[in-house]
Amino acid sequence: MEYQPKKKPKRFVAGAVCPKCSEMDRTVLYTSDDGDEVRECISCGFKQTASEQAAEDQARQLESEALATRVTPLGKAVLDEDEAPLKILGIADKAD
Ligand SMILES: [Zn+2]
16 A cells, blocks of 8 residues: 655745854745745754744834834935034134
8 A cells, every 4th residue: 555645845945044044045945734834944953934934024024114214314404515604713812
């Protein structure tokens, strides 16, 4: 009798960098028993499901949005060189 296990093909993710060991092209992508996509680093064994990654991506996006709103342009008036207030210090006449 021939038993054929459910095939779970692993494929490499080109250009993917492992968030743990920073190795490139060491990440394989496959589907877990739960039907979740899993990324696994064959270099350090780091594993992350697609849902975990989505949550992480979302957190990162929220963070960058928060940063973007923090950088508010200053309503600073720009003076031309000629209009710049000229202050000359130390030339005050001595009244003594
Ligand atoms: Zn790794």
